[in-house]
Amino acid sequence: MNDERAHDALALAERALGHAMREGPSEAEVLVMTEDAALTRFANSQIHQNVAETNVVVNLRFVVGTRVGVASSGRTDEEGLKRLAASAAAIARVVEELPDWAGLPEPTPIEEIVEAYAPATAEASPELRADGVRAVIAAADTAGVTAYGSFSTGTETTAVANSKGIRAGGTRTVAQLLTVSMGPGGGTGYAESASVDATAIDAAAIGRESADKARATANAVTIEAGDYPVVLEEYAVVDLLDMLGYLGFSALAVQEERSFVEIGKRIGSDLVTIVDDGRDPAGLPMAFDYEGVPKQRVTLLERGVCAGVVYDVQTAAKDGVTSTGHGLPAPNAYGPFPLNGVMAAGDASRDELIGGLDRGLLVTRFHYTNPVHPKLAIITGMTRDGTFLVEGGRIVGPVKNLRFTQSYLDAMAGVVGVARERKTLKGFLGGVVVPALRLEGWTFTGTTEH
C-alpha cells in the first residue's frame, strides 16, 4: 500500500479541517481526492491521443446546527483552504435547516485492503501503455482488422477527516484496456479487461478476442425485430447491474418510492444473486466510502429475491439503520450508490449457454442505454460490436444491430443460465464482476443499417 500518498492526503484534510473549525461549525467534514491518471488512446491502429493529469479536489461539508454548506476547491495552499472554509461557512449560514439532518458519521474501524493497490499500475509509464497498445494493434494486423481503444492507468487516493474523529485514508489503483476492432464487410468486435494491476492485463489476448469477433461479424444480415432468447456476454451484463443499481438498489430511491425494490419481493430467477462488495479482491476494491464509512458487503438480490439496498449516513438514519458505506461526495442528490456490483457465478460454460439456445441471439454488448420507464426498469438501447444468430445451439452467423426496449426486471426473472467464468470490468462508476447469462426472452424493437 502506498501509505505516503494517503498520509499526505490526510494531512491536507487535517489542514482544511483546521481552517473549517476556526469558522465555528457544529460539525465539519473534509474529503480529499487526489489522482494521478493517464490514458493512451488509439484509433485506426495508431495512438492518436495520449494524456496525463495530476489533480486534487478538497471538498468541505460545513454544518451549523442542521444547516449544511458544501464547497470544493483544487487549491491546497493555506490561503486557498481558508477561502474554502469561508465559502462553505457562508453557504451554511444562509441555507435552510434540514429537520432530519442525521449528523456526520462517527469513526468506525476500517480494515485496509492490500489487494486494492498495485505498484505496477501506480508506476505505469507512457511506454508501458504504448507496449500494450502495440500488442493490441499487432493482433489486429494479424487478423486483418483495424484497432481502436484505450489503455488507462490511475492511482486514486481518498482521505476523509471529520470533526467527529473520522480519519480515513487509502490509495487504490485501476487499469483498463478496451478495444473495438473494425474489419472487412462491416465487421466489428469488442473486448475489455479491468484490473488493479496493469501488468495483469493480457493486451494481446484482448486484441485477439476483439479482432476475431470483428472477422466473425463481417457481412451481417438483417434479422426481424421481435422476442428472442439471448445469451448476453459479460460486456452486456454490466449494463444490467449498472441500471438496476441506479434505478433501484439505492435506499434513497426506495424512500422516494421511485424504486422497484421491495425487500422479500422476487424479481429474478433462482439463478440470480447480486451483491455489492467493495472488499472483493476480484473487483476494483475500495475500503471506505466518501463519508469515511467502511464498505459493507450488501446482498441486493438473493436467489432472485430483493434482499437489501445500500445506504449512506442520511438515508440510513431515516430507516433507523447504519450506513453500509455507500455515500458519494457531497452534495449528492442521487443518494447512496452500489459501486462494486458482483454477480454470483453459475455452472455453465460459454458453449453450454449458447448450446441452450434453440433459436436466439448472442449479444456482445449494449450501446447508449437509457430508461424509458424507470420504476419498471424498462430500458431502451442498441446492440453493438457483435450480435449473432444462434440456431440449434450453434452460431449461424452475424446479424445487424438491433434496438431493444426491455424491462430489466423481466430480464432478471428470465435468467436460465449463468456462466461459471466471470470478468472484472469497469461499470458506470465503479468496478463490477459479472458472468455471461442466458435469458429466455429479450424484446428487440427495431433494426438499423449496420
Next chain:
Amino acid sequence: MRDLTDRALDTATILGAGYAESRVVRRLDESIAIKTGRVEGVASGETEGFGVRVLVDGAWGFASSHILTMEEADRVAADAVRIARASGTALREPTVLDDRPPAHGTYETPLQEDPFEVPLERKIADLLAADQAASGVKGIAFTESMYAAQREWKTFAATDGSYTEQTITHVGSAVEANAIDGDEHQRRSYPDAGGGWNAAGYEYIRSLDLERTAGPLAEEAVALLTAPQCPSGRTTIILDPSQLYLQVHESCGHPTELDRVFGTEASYAGTSFLTTDKLDEGFRYGSDLVTIVADATAPGGMGTFGWDDEGVAAQAVPLVQNGIFTGYLSSRETAPRIGRQSGGAMRADGWNRIPLIRMTNINLLPQPGMSLDDIVADTDDGLYLASNRSWSIDDRRLNFQFATEVAYEIKGGKKGRLFKNPTYTGITYEFWRSCDAVGDERSYVMLGTPNCGKGEPGQTGHVGHAVPGARFRNVQVGVGKW
C-alpha cells in the same frame, strides 16, 4: 499567466516539440438543489490548473497539473513531450495541422446581471418559490429544482504566437414535478429536466419565470397518472422545442463531428453514418425545410465563444442547407483531410482535458410563414410531443428512440387530451426527410445541454441548440406496449 504559458511552451520546444499549446483554466461553479421544498444542497466549487499539448514528430502528447508554478510548468511540458514520443512508437500517419492565423484578443460572455454577484439568499428564495409552486400541488410525490452557474477564465497560448483570454459564463435552472401511483411514475419539467441553460447572467434565470410555470406543470404531472397510454402506430408528430433540441443534438450534432467520421471516437461514442463520400455527393439529409448551422457566435448559446481551444476564431458553419448535407464540425487536424480549414469546434472540459471536436450551437433555423400554433392548426390528426424523458441512438447515429414526458392529441387542428409514456423511433435521415413544417421565429428558442459526454477520459460539454418547433410525417410512435 503569460509567464507560465511561456515557460511551458519554451520547455516543450527545447525538448523537441514541433508545436505546443498551453491552456490555463480557472473554473468557478455554484449550484442549488431543492427537493420538495427543502434546500438539499448548496455548493460552490473552484478548480484551477493548466495543460500542455504538444506535437513531436507528428505524434500527440498531453499532460496537466493543478500546481501553477514554473517548476511544474517544466515538469508537465517534459511529461507531455515524453508521452508524445511514446505515441510515436505506434504512429502510422503523422498529424498535420491546418495553417490558421495566430489568435489574439479577449472575449467575455455578454451579460446584464452577474450571477455570482446576486446574493445567494436571493437565488435560493427564487428557486424555492418555484419549487413550492410545484410541490404544493395535490398529488405530487416529490419535486426537484435546480440552479447552477459556471464561469471559466481561460488563457490559451501556442508556439505560433497565439495568445487569447476568455471569460465565459453559463447559467441554468429548472423545476421538475414528479407524481407516483404504484408502478406509474410521471414527471413534468420546465424548461428541461436538466435545466434551461444559456450563456448569460441571472437575467436569463429571471426570464424563465419558473414560479409561474411550476404550478400548471405539476398539475399536468398528476393528470398524466390517469391519462391513457399513448397509442402506437405511424402518425404525424409535432415536436416542441423542448424535445426537438435533443433530436438535433443526437441526430445531427453528433454525426457531423468529423473525428467520429474518421474513427477517433470509435472506441467509446462510436462513428457516424455521415461519411465523407456523402459530403461529396450532396447527400439528402432532410427535407428542403431543414437548414442546420453550427454557430459559435449565436447570442446566448453555450457553444458561443471568441476562439475554440485550438485558437480558431468562432464562426458559423453550415451543416445542412435546404436538406443537403454540406459540412462538418471540425478541427485543425481533421479539416485538412477534407480539404477545408478548421470550423473552430475544438473544446476541452477544463484544464486537465485535451480539446475534442464538440458541438458549438447546433441550430435548426426557423422558416418564415408558420408559427408553432399555425402548424398545430394545420394538422388534422397527430401528436404534439414535449419535454424529453429519455434518449438513445445507435453508434453510427441512425436508429434513434426518444421518449417524451407528455403527448397531446391533435384532432382537427387543435391540441386535446393528454397521453402518457409516448415514445417515437426512426432512422435519422428518413426522419428529417419527413419534416414538412418548421416554425418561424416566434417559437425559435436557444436551449442546450450541460452534460454532453464524449471522449476518454470522459469529458462533459456545454452545448447550445436554438430550435423552433417542427412537424414530421409518418413517424413510428410507440414500441409494443411503449
